[in-house]
Amino acid sequence: MPDPSSAVLAVLGAGLVDPASPVARADDAGLTRGDGCFEGCRIVMDADGRATVAKLDAHLARMTRSAAALDIGFDAEAWRDLVAVAVAEWTRTGGGEAAMKLLLSRGPASTGEPTGLAWIVPVTAETVALRQNGLKVITLTRGLGSDAFAQSPWLLGGVKTLSYAINMAAQREAERLGADDVIFVSADGIVLEAPTGTVVWSHGRTLHTTPTGDTGILPGTTQQLMFEHAGAAGWQVRETTATVDELHAADVVWVISSVRGPVDVVELDGKSRERRPDIDAEIRRLSGF
Amino acid sequence: MPDPSSAVLAVLGAGLVDPASPVARADDAGLTRGDGCFEGCRIVMDADGRATVAKLDAHLARMTRSAAALDIGFDAEAWRDLVAVAVAEWTRTGGGEAAMKLLLSRGPASTGEPTGLAWIVPVTAETVALRQNGLKVITLTRGLGSDAFAQSPWLLGGVKTLSYAINMAAQREAERLGADDVIFVSADGIVLEAPTGTVVWSHGRTLHTTPTGDTGILPGTTQQLMFEHAGAAGWQVRETTATVDELHAADVVWVISSVRGPVDVVELDGKSRERRPDIDAEIRRLSGF
Numbered sequence: 001m002p003d004p005s006s007a008v009l010a011v012l013g014a015g016l017v018d019p020a021s022p023v024a025r026a027d028d029a030g031l032t033r034g035d036g037c038f039e040g041c042r043i044v045m046d047a048d049g050r051a052t053v054a055k056l057d058a059h060l061a062r063m064t065r066s067a068a069a070l071d072i073g074f075d076a077e078a079w080r081d082l083v084a085v086a087v088a089e090w091t092r093t094g095g096g097e098a099a100m101k102l103l104l105s106r107g108p109a110s111t112g113e114p115t116g117l118a119w120i121v122p123v124t125a126e127t128v129a130l131r132q133n134g135l136k137v138i139t140l141t142r143g144l145g146s147d148a149f150a151q152s153p154w155l156l157g158g159v160k161t162l163s164y165a166i167n168m169a170a171q172r173e174a175e176r177l178g179a180d181d182v183i184f185v186s187a188d189g190i191v192l193e194a195p196t197g198t199v200v201w202s203h204g205r206t207l208h209t210t211p212t213g214d215t216g217i218l219p220g221t222t223q224q225l226m227f228e229h230a231g232a233a234g235w236q237v238r239e240t241t242a243t244v245d246e247l248h249a250a251d252v253v254w255v256i257s258s259v260r261g262p263v264d265v266v267e268l269d270g271k272s273r274e275r276r277p278d279i280d281a282e283i284r285r286l287s288g289f
Numbered sequence: 290m291p292d293p294s295s296a297v298l299a300v301l302g303a304g305l306v307d308p309a310s311p312v313a314r315a316d317d318a319g320l321t322r323g324d325g326c327f328e329g330c331r332i333v334m335d336a337d338g339r340a341t342v343a344k345l346d347a348h349l350a351r352m353t354r355s356a357a358a359l360d361i362g363f364d365a366e367a368w369r370d371l372v373a374v375a376v377a378e379w380t381r382t383g384g385g386e387a388a389m390k391l392l393l394s395r396g397p398a399s400t401g402e403p404t405g406l407a408w409i410v411p412v413t414a415e416t417v418a419l420r421q422n423g424l425k426v427i428t429l430t431r432g433l434g435s436d437a438f439a440q441s442p443w444l445l446g447g448v449k450t451l452s453y454a455i456n457m458a459a460q461r462e463a464e465r466l467g468a469d470d471v472i473f474v475s476a477d478g479i480v481l482e483a484p485t486g487t488v489v490w491s492h493g494r495t496l497h498t499t500p501t502g503d504t505g506i507l508p509g510t511t512q513q514l515m516f517e518h519a520g521a522a523g524w525q526v527r528e529t530t531a532t533v534d535e536l537h538a539a540d541v542v543w544v545i546s547s548v549r550g551p552v553d554v555v556e557l558d559g560k561s562r563e564r565r566p567d568i569d570a571e572i573r574r575l576s577g578f
Binding site: 007009019020021022023024025026027028029030031032033034035036038069070071101103105110117119121140141142143144145148149152153154155156159161162163164165166167168169170172173187216 | 296
């Protein structure tokens, strides 16, 4: 668990705040209803020793879409300023690779003012170990059909909401079974996404990922960057629906998040997978890791 | 919007706290992940002018089950004490009919200590008006099959989590369409529950509600009390799956929550329903309203 003294916290409208001090009221809809959205970003140090946010534009663009879907105001310029304040403080206090969470909630019922936070903590030793060792993954049903989100905007498909209780419960289920992470599967057997990441798999020189849209899965910012760079490097890139059997048949399967990067799956539903360090290294590099 | 000066807030481990002061840290899993559970209770004044919580035992029992499903510690006696402190303060500051939210989150990642709150605000004028006027309701798909929760405990069926973003989005959709509330329907067309309430309908002297369990819906504390009292008063009570067409054919349809009580549906998917004040008054009375 990160020590709050090694965290940086900036609050929209207030600037830097002691990370150990409470920031959300009891009637904040983020707390009472998971009613809001977030982004998880990676901070790296540049050549001049300054902390910088990887693909910040893509994160702010996705957060703009999430906020719009939730009918919560989002001033991208104010958020850019908030991020700048938090990241400058991260540099000042020593820097290093880090995870930054941007969190927007509808705010307290008693004020109607949205709550906005930028929260930075060092990348954990667990993240570093998983990058090295690869992931043991189990598949779990998400209960919804792969077209459940068509014409049902209230189901918030593609919206990175604060309502992640099921995602967290699925990760606890994985832990209980000795695994590291989960790949969700639709009720009709289609591979969806991980609780906090995108799924990509390769066959030969083709990369695949599940289509967004009717499936309700989140568009992955790191997956999009990967596909862009891999496409330029001669890979074919495809949006494809696949079953778990088809995933077993892939050369490499990755679970991808902005902070952890693409991590190859070394065990899927108890079945070991041969690691392919050649392919894996190229894809990680193309993804900025 | 309630004025925080007319609210009472008690925090587990801290007692009474200024309701306008923030209580959750930036890394509280309740805020960042909707990872926790809650209860919404009704406070009424007893004959001696003391505030008292309706069916508190049933709420604490359900919260115990929710917390256990989420692997969060829950000390029912400590919560009983917390409620007593909050309710005594409500009496002291004037009392009156009120809504009390009990909220438990997994707490900050940096401390690992759960966050517990009791929050009391007066019943709103909107609630009073809806009780009087009845509800205009639309049905919306919940995207999941009516047996989606069988053998999938990570989907948190029957757990009253803080992850209510979809429930809130569905209620905004209703508002957009000029309605007051929503009844969720499963992907296979079965009536489920409301975003913040249970659905009950009557045919003659029989009351029906959707079964819990595989449907994932919450067991309703007010519905349970209603069925118990109605059963003793000569009604038949049944757990029945029904389609929306079958709901249209019912004598009365109610959406029920602990604070609002049973409120009859006066319009369902744009179709007016005849109000049945005789049946409705009996059922409200049997439910403690």
